[in-house]
Amino acid sequence: MAHEAKLSGANGHAFPGYLKEPEGGRSRGAVVVIHEYWGLTDQVRGVADRLAREGFTAFAPDLYQGQVTTDADKALQLMQALDMKKAARELAQAAEALRQRAPGTRVAVLGFCMGGALALAAAATDDTFAAAVPFYGIPPEQVADVSRIRCPVLGHFATQDAWCTPERVDxxxxxxxxxxxxxxxxxxxxxxxxxxxxxxxxxxxANAEQAWKRSIEFLHEKLG
Structure with missing residues (x-):
């Protein structure tokens, strides 16, 4: 089952986004999926669908409150307007909302680009995440202190990347x-x-498939 959803956190805050649960209803854990700076696109929903096919409950929050773009300049504006510290806290609250829906659920965070940076930021903000999987994203130091992360991390980075440069990854x-x-x-x-x-x-x-296979094996190991 998949639908646009609003999860309610402990403080009553509602999180808009896309929720996909595994067929049969038996979940092997939950994953918060964080979108790129384009917004909550169909491509990101597809990632949630793939995770559900692997047996996970997947929730992709809509950090832009319905705004989506294909224009890079507009995407940059949307990202720059986002309070990333606040977003990291809200992602942790969304994870708690997933646990409330199914007590005992272990929750991981996975994201791409801006979402990859926020995956690390969320894990640094809240120590209840079971795992973090950032794809080519690193948070600025003023957003998060990654040394505070306590969960296992599996990162995927590109050697030809002007944003997450090899030096930054090192x-x-x-x-x-x-x-x-x-x-x-x-x-x-x-x-x-x-x-x-x-x-x-x-x-x-080929690289995408290898990264995905590694991610799924990692998530099964840490959430199963």
Missing amino acids: ALEKTLQAAQVPARLHRYDANHAFANERRPEVYSP
């Missing part, structure tokens, strides 16, 4: 190692957003 890895965060960061010979099949100019099918 620095992230060193910070996580120094803080004894259990983290594995994979590098792919690809461009930023290589896992987005709706962007043929950067999509790398």
Whole structure:
């Protein structure tokens, strides 16, 4: 079952987004899926659908409150207008709402680009996440202190990325190692957003499939 949904957090706050539950209703855990700076697109909904087919309950929050764009300048404006610290807190609250729906559920956070940065920020903000899977996203230091992360991290990054440069990825890895965060960061010979099949100019099918397989194995291990 899939539908646009509003989860209610402990403080009564409603989280708009896309909810997809596994067939048969038996969930192996839950995943908060965070969209890129384009907004909550059909492509992101497709990621939630794929996670549900793997047995997970997936919830993709709509951080832009219904705004979606295909224009890079507009997407940048939307991202810059987003209070990322507040968003990280709200993502943690959304995870708690998923636990309230099914007590005992372990919840992971997974995101792409801006969503990848927020996946790490959410995990740094709240220590109840069971796992974090960022795709080519690193939060600015003023948004989150990644050394505070306590859950396992599986990261996917591109070697040809002007935003999450290899130097930034190396620095992230060193910070996580120094803080004894259990983290594995994979590098792919690809461009930023290589896992987005709706962007043929950067999509790398082989690398995307490898990253997805690693992510699913990781999520089953940490949530199952």
